[in-house]
Amino acid sequence: MLPFDLSLYLVTDRSLSLGRTLSEVVEAAVKGGVTMVQLREKDCSGKEFYELAMLMKTLLKPYKVPLIINDRLDIALACDADGLHIGQDDIPYPIVRKLMGKDKIIGLSVENIEDTIEANNLDVDYIGISPVFSTLTKTDTASALGLDGVKEITRISKHPSVGIGGINQSNAKDIIHAGADGISVVSAIMSANDPSLAASELRKIVNESKNKK
Amino acid sequence: MLPFDLSLYLVTDRSLSLGRTLSEVVEAAVKGGVTMVQLREKDCSGKEFYELAMLMKTLLKPYKVPLIINDRLDIALACDADGLHIGQDDIPYPIVRKLMGKDKIIGLSVENIEDTIEANNLDVDYIGISPVFSTLTKTDTASALGLDGVKEITRISKHPSVGIGGINQSNAKDIIHAGADGISVVSAIMSANDPSLAASELRKIVNESKNKK
Numbered sequence: 001m002l003p004f005d006l007s008l009y010l011v012t013d014r015s016l017s018l019g020r021t022l023s024e025v026v027e028a029a030v031k032g033g034v035t036m037v038q039l040r041e042k043d044c045s046g047k048e049f050y051e052l053a054m055l056m057k058t059l060l061k062p063y064k065v066p067l068i069i070n071d072r073l074d075i076a077l078a079c080d081a082d083g084l085h086i087g088q089d090d091i092p093y094p095i096v097r098k099l100m101g102k103d104k105i106i107g108l109s110v111e112n113i114e115d116t117i118e119a120n121n122l123d124v125d126y127i128g129i130s131p132v133f134s135t136l137t138k139t140d141t142a143s144a145l146g147l148d149g150v151k152e153i154t155r156i157s158k159h160p161s162v163g164i165g166g167i168n169q170s171n172a173k174d175i176i177h178a179g180a181d182g183i184s185v186v187s188a189i190m191s192a193n194d195p196s197l198a199a200s201e202l203r204k205i206v207n208e209s210k211n212k213k
Numbered sequence: 214m215l216p217f218d219l220s221l222y223l224v225t226d227r228s229l230s231l232g233r234t235l236s237e238v239v240e241a242a243v244k245g246g247v248t249m250v251q252l253r254e255k256d257c258s259g260k261e262f263y264e265l266a267m268l269m270k271t272l273l274k275p276y277k278v279p280l281i282i283n284d285r286l287d288i289a290l291a292c293d294a295d296g297l298h299i300g301q302d303d304i305p306y307p308i309v310r311k312l313m314g315k316d317k318i319i320g321l322s323v324e325n326i327e328d329t330i331e332a333n334n335l336d337v338d339y340i341g342i343s344p345v346f347s348t349l350t351k352t353d354t355a356s357a358l359g360l361d362g363v364k365e366i367t368r369i370s371k372h373p374s375v376g377i378g379g380i381n382q383s384n385a386k387d388i389i390h391a392g393a394d395g396i397s398v399v400s401a402i403m404s405a406n407d408p409s410l411a412a413s414e415l416r417k418i419v420n421e422s423k424n425k426k
Contacts, residue, residue, distance in 0.1 A: 021258075031276065035350055045302035045303065046284060046286075046299075046303040046304045047301075047303055047304060047305065048302070050304045050305065050308070070380060071259060072287060073259075073287035073290070073291070074285060074287035074290070074312075075285035075304070077286070077287070077290070077312055078286070078304050078308045078312065086259075088260075089258035089259065089260045089261070090258065090259040090260055091259045091260060091287060091288070092260065092263065093264045093289045095263070096291075099287075141422045170301050176364065
């Protein structure tokens with residue numbers, strides 16, 4: 001499997017890019033220090049999603065930053081992405097693993113302790129702890145776990161983890177101190193005036209917090 | 214590839230089943246004479262779609278009626294369906310064929326002459342001529358082709374074809390006489406008081422119309 005670093009994991013949302021293209025924002029963010037990119041597109045056709053994924057793959061390749069597709073196993077297979085991120089309501093993990101193969105990165109969202117215990121029985125590559133804080137960018141998630149929730153889940157989980165939901169410069173260090181291996185952000189980078197600078201500052205916070213652990 | 218018969222092709226829509234379960238309506242329809250079933254589910258999670266597909270696969274197997282999945286290549290792969298039906302806005306056909314393999318049935322919707330000419334360059338197994346008449350059950354389609362459109366498309370196409378959109382007992386024979394190999398219906402069976410009887414009557418019309426060609 002491709003080595004991966006969960007430190008600063010950008011999840012895309014074109015609607016939050018302030019009119020800039022996805023390529024523009026993602027490339028700036030990667031130059032600033034993003035370590036993984038998840039393409040999350042909810043309201044577009046399969047064709048458009050596939051074309052965007054191919055664009056992202058080409059863009060990320062020289063940076064050796066893994067491209068993870070959200071939910072859509074078919075898009076991940078079609079563009080031969082580095083991985084897939086699934087939630088509790090997606091195609092069951094064992095089938096996803098079988099179709100993706102053992103060399104791909106597969107992440108699974110966990111929303112509570114039960115999900116975390118179940119994930120321990122699966123050879124997923126990481127878990128996404130979701131949502132840490134309440135957020136406007138994802139409306140179909142469970143109630144916010146808070147920092148105590150992150151602590152409890154990282155204590156129980158045998159997998160590397162990344163927190164997601166409402167994470168920004170003001171609370172990034174708390175997520176790492178609560179036990180997560182990285183932070184996942186959407187608007188903190190997608191909507192930043194300077195996505196490269198935002199990524200660079202967030203990455204610095206994560207690195208410093210990890211060193212102090 | 215599994216042999217298939219386009220004569221009477223049921224496309225599902227749970228919202229039109231008048232409160233009956235999908236299994237109930239589909240099994241009755243197959244007993245009545247449906248020759249293919251396409252599972253089309255737009256507003257459900259990947260998990261639910263997968264579970265429905267597995268249910269349909271088990272249900273249809275003893276009848277040797279092929280199960281075709283609409284749009285979602287990942288669901289088709291996950292449940293090892295007999296085939297996949299894609300539209301012009303889905304993942305491009307060559308990639309779909311590569312991932313599905315040569316033994317699966319792949320159908321492609323064509324909405325005009327240009328699509329039909331392009332489809333002639335692909336080894337799709339059939340085309341869906343869509344929509345023949347305007348319909349309320351699918352809102353993202355192009356303008357209605359009418360019987361003249363069906364005639365023109367079937368004249369040009371090198372592939373077997375099925376008409377879809379607003380087809381019922383009153384116009385089924387016209388579709389066959391216009392050159393299609395079968396009819397595809399949604400509400401004419403899904404919303405019928407007696408789906409088995411509706412299927413049986415439609416099948417009879419198709420068979421008689423084919424004999425008179």
